[in-house]
Amino acid sequence: MEVAAYLSDKAASVTVIGSSKFPFQSSLVIPLLLKMLEEKNVTFYTSNGVAEIRGKNGKVKEVVLKNGEVLPADIVIVGIGMYNKFDIAVTAFISHRFMKTNIPDVFAAGDVASFPLPLVGHKRVNIGHWQLVQAHGRISGLSMLNQQVAINTVPYFWTMLLGKSIRYTGYGEGYTDIVFKGSTEERKFLAFYIKDEEVAAAASLNFDPAAARLVEMLLMGKRITKAQAQ
Numbered sequence: 501m502e503v504a505a506y507l508s509d510k511a512a513s514v515t516v517i518g519s520s521k522f523p524f525q526s527s528l529v530i531p532l533l534l535k536m537l538e539e540k541n542v543t544f545y546t547s548n549g550v551a552e553i554r555g556k557n558g559k560v561k562e563v564v565l566k567n568g569e570v571l572p573a574d575i576v577i578v579g580i581g582m583y584n585k586f587d588i589a590v591t592a593f594i595s596h597r598f599m600k601t602n603i604p605d606v607f608a609a610g611d612v613a614s615f616p617l618p619l620v621g622h623k624r625v626n627i628g629h630w631q632l633v634q635a636h637g638r639i640s641g642l643s644m645l646n647q648q649v650a651i652n653t654v655p656y657f658w659t660m661l662l663g664k665s666i667r668y669t670g671y672g673e674g675y676t677d678i679v680f681k682g683s684t685e686e687r688k689f690l691a692f693y694i695k696d697e698e699v700a701a702a703a704s705l706n707f708d709p710a711a712a713r714l715v716e717m718l719l720m721g722k723r724i725t726k727a728q729a730q
């Protein structure tokens with residue numbers, strides 16, 4: 501999405517192809533993000549995929565989608581993620597609040613690591629955010645120095661799209677309701693994801709310092725009820 505946004509005023513046309521129903525599927529900011537990019541002539545092919553990339557003389561010419569459609573293309577940027585082929589390393593990355601693995605003197609940090617998130621009763625999670633990577637690194641480093649400091653952090657993510665900074669904090673998986681303030685048309689909103697009648701996460705645009713404030717509260721063990729959010 502960030503690449504599409506960046507290229508939207510540089511390429512003649514930009515097309516995003518994805519296998520999920522929407523990009524950033526677990527996030528409520530989807531309609532806004534799609535609208536922002538569609539206004540910049542970015543086209544989306546969701547619940548789809550690439551069956552084939554065809555080229556001529558070593559240059560890409562077209563992309564064949566899984567549904568058979570053929571899109572002309574000069575450049576293809578592939579963001580397909582990765583998985584770790586090293587079975588030993590993967591099984592080693594067990595949950596541990598000091599970011600230790602089950603192999604002595606091997607510590608885990610970053611996207612590759614799962615860890616017990618205090619916010620959700622120490623459920624083991626794997627979340628790819630810069631802020632978490634840094635938190636992991638700090639705890640791993642202390643662990644290496646035999647300083648047992650348990651990880652206590654609240655996930656916080658921000659990204660820039662078309663000059664707008666979107667913030668997301670908490671752990672919204674399994675949310676059942678949304679309390680929404682502001683307006684997507686005005687590009688200014690704060691949205692609370694509700695789970696078990698409490699705020700589990702929030703997303704915001706142009707609504708500072710709401711997301712940062714929520715981080716502070718969650719970190720201190722405070723909770724906001726749905727009624728309070730409303």
Ligand SMILES: Cc1cc2nc3c(=O)[nH]c(=O)nc-3n(C[C@H](O)[C@H](O)[C@H](O)COP(=O)(O)OP(=O)(O)OC[C@H]3O[C@@H](n4cnc5c(N)ncnc54)[C@H](O)[C@@H]3O)c2cc1C
Nearest residue numbers: 502609610611612627628629630631633656657658659660
């Ligand atoms: C397109 C994109 C946009 C993103 N946007 C945001 C954002 O807006 N906000 C946010 O919070 N997070 C964002 N993220 C996530 C964030 O970048 C990651 O969470 C973070 O970079 C993970 O850090 P890491 O150190 O765990 O892994 P990485 O940064 O992936 O570092 C792993 C390093 O290990 C190297 N490596 C891999 N295998 C080997 C090997 N066998 N030998 C030696 N080296 C190896 C890799 O080359 C790489 O340099 C984004 C990620 C992507 C891909």
